[in-house]
Amino acid sequence: MKKKIIGSILLSGMIFLSYTEALSQERSQERSINTYYNKMGIDNEGVQNIEDLLLGNGIEQRNIEVVKRCIIGIVKDIPNESLEFKLSDRNKNYLQEIGVKPSQIGVIKRIALRVSLSNSRREGR
Numbered sequence: 001m002k003k004k005i006i007g008s009i010l011l012s013g014m015i016f017l018s019y020t021e022a023l024s025q026e027r028s029q030e031r032s033i034n035t036y037y038n039k040m041g042i043d044n045e046g047v048q049n050i051e052d053l054l055l056g057n058g059i060e061q062r063n064i065e066v067v068k069r070c071i072i073g074i075v076k077d078i079p080n081e082s083l084e085f086k087l088s089d090r091n092k093n094y095l096q097e098i099g100v101k102p103s104q105i106g107v108i109k110r111i112a113l114r115v116s117l118s119n120s121r122r123e124g125r
Contacts, residue, residue: 040118070095
């Protein structure tokens with residue numbers, strides 16, 4: 001009887017610790033994405049505005065961090081000072097795989113362009 005109680009206490013503790021570890025990694029990952037945006041010249045309020053734009057255009061909450069990471073990749077692909085660019089098939093396919101609609105992809109593309117232009121202006125100073 002004591003072994004069962006001790007075993008269930010240990011099992012519960014291990015489950016709790018693994019769950020806590022997963023949450024900690026998720027928060028750490030979110031902070032690192034936001035830190036990258038900060039390095040590109042977008043403050044925390046700007047990052048929140050991006051999240052609000054994404055949510056307002058139907059991007060699911062569970063996909064926000066993935067889409068924010070994808071925006072960073074798109075920004076890296078945009079030529080400097082460019083006002084027009086073609087979204088790579090890799091990014092387009094990835095966004096479609098996670099359930100982003102074509103109209104939402106257009107919004108993501110516009111956000112990436114604004115981030116890129118903001119970053120270019122900041123570097124030009």
